[in-house]
Amino acid sequence: MALLRRDALVTGQLLRLVLLHTAWEVGSGQVSYSLLEESKHGTFVGRLAQDLGLEVSELVSRMFRMVSKGRGDYFEVNLQSGVLFVKSPVDREEVCGQSPLCAIDLEVIVDKPLRIFHVEVEIQDINDNAPAFPAPEKNLFILESRLPDSRFPLEGASDADIGINSLLTYKLSPNEYFSIDVKKNNEQRKSLVLLLKEHLDREETSVHNLLLTATDGGKPELTGTVQLVITVLDANDNAPVFNQSVYEVRLLENASNGTLIIKLNATDLDEGINKDISYSFTNSFNPNVRNMFSLDPNTGEVRFKGELDFENIRLYEIQIEATDKSTFPLTGHCTLVVEVLDVNDNAPELALTSLSLPVPEDAPPGTVVALISVSDRDSGDNGKVTCSIPPDLPFQLVSTFKNYHSLVLAEAVDRERVSEYKILVTARDEGAPSLSASSSILVPIADVNDNAPAFPQPVYTVFVKENNRPGAHLLSVSASDPDVRENAFVSYSVVERSVGEQQPVSSYISVHSESGHIYGLQPFDYEELQALQFQVSARDAGFPSLCGNVTVQLFVLDENDNAPAVSPPGSGRGSPGPELVPLSAGAGHVVGKVRAVDADSGYNAWLRYEVQEAGAAGPFRVGVYSGEISTTRALEEADGPSQRLVILVKDHGEPALSATATVSLSLVESPQAVKWDSRQRVGSEGPLVDMNVSLTIAICSLSGLFVLVIVVYVGLRCHRGPEVMCGPGKATVVCSSEVGSWSYSQRQSRNLCVGEGTAKNDLMVFSPNFPNSAENGGKEKQQEITPNLCGTL
Incomplete structure (x- = not known):
């Protein structure tokens, strides 16, 4: 059956040759033949001598010869019959690739007289190539939360044949979840999409294995398959999405290595690591084409790195995916179409004619920073130039008049945030593709005094012992100013106010204007002043100057600098005299009390009473902390008519200070009022005091x-x-x-x-x-x- 079909094709081809020969006889004068590819050796092509009007008997004598023009030695002429036949089979895909027209040019030369004939043999395609996918297996990862009608781009199969032999149809193995959708983008390419029909359930089926079959339109039909392994992910996030599904870029065939083709932009609505995107070519991307392009995985910049040939390949279709960095990554897809243009024009020229630098940070929007002129030696659209600067800068370009642009301030600037801007001005013509030139402008920002000095903390606290030496360093404060030069030079001063009885703060402390050191001007007395709160002002040297304040809390710590003071005698009693103690008093009878106070506080004011000479106390004792004088036993006449006690009063300070009180006691038959004789001194006798119980x-x-x-x-x-x-x-x-x-x-x-x-x-x-x-x-x-x-x- 195959041989009969082949003979039928040959017969049809012969009929076509007869018709072409007749047309040549009438019109063009050039001999053209048509031949099916892969024809065997000896296959008849045409009666070349007859078609050229040559006598077969003269072919040898006139030195008949045939030359193939760079396509290989595929044909030969029988000099006995003048018939052109196949010398070796012709593979159209090897000779002409994907070119729709494939012809082998022959030159026939005869001498006597010298004549040259042009012969063209058109090679007709047969369906000898099956469709082929880039890889035998394709892995897809799809979230179970993806909605029906979600689309997943696939890379289709390729067929080395042309015409109807390369017209492919696709069929997916039967399943209830997926189908195949083929869209015709233009006459040159089709997009293949995997369409989700039903909701996926990972818990029910975690992996789907489908077979995708591509069938060409030849007779007989040839097929190619790819195994689709679809893994259902149990996650609920968003896949990266490109701002467009197809990017079309034009590129000159003489583009230099490293030329930026496009910067892709994909966004992800998730947060954190699920929002970080990495760009890559698909695994099925043709390795030969991959060597001609590079893709930055972080920025999405696609650059050219090979050599282009407009006559060889005019169109590149590149599948690019954006994948997030989550544990279960999701992927977005786009197609980059690079069209190669066979043009070569001139790049624009850019010049800075005027600069107004530096720019004050308080300059209003609209301030002109620079004047830029552009020109292009080309004409028409190729000579029309537009200027641009990178986005996210506080500047903009304004077209003033022909070929001139002004770089103006678009919004307020802050020198403390950015001290200078390096602006890349790009001039681009309107050619296809356009050429550009760039120039950098360094715009420094001049400082103005817009920041007040600031202290690192709102309150400083310091503890100072009383009786400090005058001029002693208490603490240091420091303020910072983010401005520069005189706007950042800080001087310190005390905010004046009254303390106590209208005493100014400056009479207690002083602040060094440059260093911020705070000194005490006089000794502090805890008994007069326990706490001092004041403010220190930091002022810069700008114009107008700005200032900031900080509160300083100074606490005076007590020292033991006051000796105990015995209360004056005579409180609540009559005339002074010796204390009368009845002889009938028993043990524990209270005969009097020593009262003393200490101007200090805390342990420094905690008093202790004791008899200075314990051996001379006789039948009396004094309370250690109460100061009460009482009997230790019943009194006797042998104790004598009178007793004299010296009471020592000491505080608990370091070192301890003390005072003494002398108490005279007279033993009588009946009780009388107690009389005290005390004298206050440190290390000497002091007067006795009395205090009424009611008081x-x-x-x-x-x-x-x-x-x-x-x-x-x-x-x-x-x-x-x-x-x-x-x-x-x-x-x-x-x-x-x-x-x-x-x-x-x-x-x-x-x-x-x-x-x-x-x-x-x-x-x-x-x-x-x-x-x-x-x-x-x-x-x-x-x-x-x-x-x-x-x-x-």
Whole structure:
């Protein structure tokens, strides 16, 4: 059957040859033949001698010879019959590739006389090539969340034949999820798309194996197949999408290596790593064509890197995919069509004729920065030039008049953000494809004083011990200014205000104008000033100058610089005299009390009482923390008519300071009022003091009420904000013992609220522990009193 079909084709071909010969006889004068490709050796082509009007008997004598013009030695002439026949089979795809017209030119030369004849043998295509896919298997990854009618581009098969023999149809193996859609973009190419018909379910079927078959239009039909392995991804994100599905670019055939063809742009609606996109050629991209183009995976820039030949290939169709960087990547596809143009024109010329630099950062939009002139030696559309600059710059190009453009400021600039701009001005003509020239303009931004000095923190806190030496360095503040030169030169000063009794802040501290060092001008006295809050101003040297302020909180720490002071005598008693002690007094009888205060605070104001000469105390003792003088046993006449005690009062500071009080006691038959004789001194005797029990109770009541008010006030102040400086206030804290003894530190209370914590003060009130009398006349054991911290205020 195949031989009969072949003979029928040969017979039809012979008829065509007769018709062509007749046409040649009438018209052109050039002999043309037609021959099926792959014809065997000896196949008849035509009666060449007869068609050329030559006598067969003269072919040898006239030195008949035939020459093939660069297409190989495929034909031969029988000099005995003048018949042109096939010497070796002709493969049209090897000789002419995809060219629609394939002809082999022959030259026939005879001598005597010399004549040259042109003979053309057209090679007709037969269906001897099956469709072929780029790869036997194609892997696709599709989200199960993709909607029906989603389209997935596929690279179709190619057929080396032409005409109807290369006209391909596609068929997909039967399935319920996918179908094939073929669209004809233009006369030269078709796009093949895999169409999703139904929702995918990865849990039901995770992989679909489909067979795609391509069939040509020849007789007999030939087919090619590719295995589609479709993996369903269990993810819910968005695939990258190009701003267009097909990019068409024209490129000169003499384009230089590295020429940027296009910068592709794909976007992804996801976030994070799922939004990062990598560009690549598809795996089925022709390796020979791949060597001619490069694709930057990060920027999407496609560049030319080979050699183009307009006469060989006029069109490149490149499949490009954009893949995100998630664990289960998704892919978007586009087609880049590069059309090669056989033109060669001149690039534009660009010149900067005027510059107005630098540009002040407060320059208004519309300020002209540079004047640019462009020209092109070409004419027509190739000589029409447009200028452009990269996007996302605060500049724009404005066409002023023919061949001139102004570079103007489009929006406000900030030198502290960008100090200079390198602008690439591109001039491009309107040729096809267009040529361009570029020039860089460096535009520096001039500084203006638009930034005030700023401190790194809103509040500085420093603790200084009292009695500091004058001129001592307390702390340093520093402000920064992002401006430059004089606009960034910062000087420091104190914001003046009154402290206390109309004393200016500058009488306490000074600030070095250049370094920001803060010095104390005089010794601080904790008993007069516990906290000092002031502001330091930082001012630049710009015009007009700008400034910023910071708050400094200075806290004075107490030192033990005040000795205890014994209260003056005579309070609540009559005329001075010795203390009368009844002889009938038993053990533990209170005969008097020494009262003293200390101007310091905390441990420095915590007082301790003791008899200076313990051996001379006799039957008396003094409370360690209460100052009460009591008997240690029952009095006897042998104790003498009078006793003299020297009481030493010491604080707990480092080093400790002290004072003494001398108490005279007279033993009588009946009790009388106690009389004190005290003299205050450090290391010497002091006068005795007395205090009425009612006065003690009144002071304790008033002090307790005042402390309660302070606690409520501090609580309200601390509740207002995260950082509040509570102002100074007088606070007298009194702690009373069971028998009315008391000691207190009357100082100004300093409260500091930090964050959301409670305010704390520096007062500590101590309650004494009293000795217990031994039963049945046993010895009394004196216990030292342990200080207890009163509630935090």
